[in-house]
Amino acid sequence: MKYTEQLIIYQKKIQIMNKKTFAVDIDGTITENGGGRIHLDALESLRRLTNMGHDVIYVTGRSSVEAYLLSVFGGTKKIAVGENGGCIAMDADDHILLGNIEECNKAFELIKNSIDGVEKKPVFPRLTEVVLERTFDLDDARKILSEHDLDVNLSDSQYAIHINSKGIDKGTGFTELMNKFNIMKDDVIAIGDSATDVPLFKVAKTSIALGNASDLVRSEATMTVSASSGDGVLEALDKLAPKLSEI
Numbered sequence: 001m002k003y004t005e006q007l008i009i010y011q012k013k014i015q016i017m018n019k020k021t022f023a024v025d026i027d028g029t030i031t032e033n034g035g036g037r038i039h040l041d042a043l044e045s046l047r048r049l050t051n052m053g054h055d056v057i058y059v060t061g062r063s064s065v066e067a068y069l070l071s072v073f074g075g076t077k078k079i080a081v082g083e084n085g086g087c088i089a090m091d092a093d094d095h096i097l098l099g100n101i102e103e104c105n106k107a108f109e110l111i112k113n114s115i116d117g118v119e120k121k122p123v124f125p126r127l128t129e130v131v132l133e134r135t136f137d138l139d140d141a142r143k144i145l146s147e148h149d150l151d152v153n154l155s156d157s158q159y160a161i162h163i164n165s166k167g168i169d170k171g172t173g174f175t176e177l178m179n180k181f182n183i184m185k186d187d188v189i190a191i192g193d194s195a196t197d198v199p200l201f202k203v204a205k206t207s208i209a210l211g212n213a214s215d216l217v218r219s220e221a222t223m224t225v226s227a228s229s230g231d232g233v234l235e236a237l238d239k240l241a242p243k244l245s246e247i
């Protein structure tokens with residue numbers, strides 16, 4: 001065997017030994033600042049991580065179909081946790097539903113009838129949650145829900161307000177994948193920008209909050225960067241690169 005072939009095999013072994021799973025949010029994280037368009041350099045760096053042997057998995061408040069398609073066309077692992085943790089796309093025709101949309105619809109009707117300006121956000125169809133425009137105060141809605149016996153959670157991703165079944169969040173959704181694929185917390189690196197990412201931070205050994213995250217969200221991460229959204233992802237990966245074999 002040629003020396004270079006041996007070297008490649010050795011490098012692959014090292015990479016696999018230190019294989020990491022990156023759990024990556026979409027909006028406000030791999031987008032351009034202030035817009036919903038994908039930050040191409042950030043996407044390229046995620047594809048590079050994938051080519052190095054790491055897994056990059058989107059964990060998002062978007063539909064799992066949107067995230068799954070992004071993984072297919074963007075060249076990362078073809079699995080996605082969507083609907084804020086309520087729905088996992090294992091494959092194009094294999095979706096695991098963790099949340100119960102009936103309960104979320106009941107909660108929607110209740111807050112819509114009690115608070116002015118509560119509207120559904122036009123989004124791709126959901127199987128487990130209800131997505132609303134950010135036009136009302138979350139605490140007002142939580143108060144109303146607490147007076148009724150509804151098993152739901154409200155959260156704000158900075159892009160939308162989500163009604164999910166109680167116990168469903170990005171952390172529990174991603175944990176489902178960790179259990180399925182034997183992924184250890186020590187090998188998980190989470191990257192995100194909003195309150196909906198905090199439960200994901202908690203199941204990762206390394207968690208990174210971007211410059212556009214609130215102080216509260218930043219205080220929940222093990223690492224912060226100053227640049228926002230896609231630029232922040234590049235900053236984070238630059239910081240991590242020398243340590244990827246140790247963390």
Ligand SMILES: O=C(O)COP(=O)(O)O
Nearest residue numbers: 026027060061157159160
């Ligand atoms: O809430 C959304 O629609 C987008 O959220 P994300 O930041 O989790 O991708």
Ligand SMILES: [Mg+2]
Nearest residue numbers: 025027028193
């Ligand atoms: Mg986000």
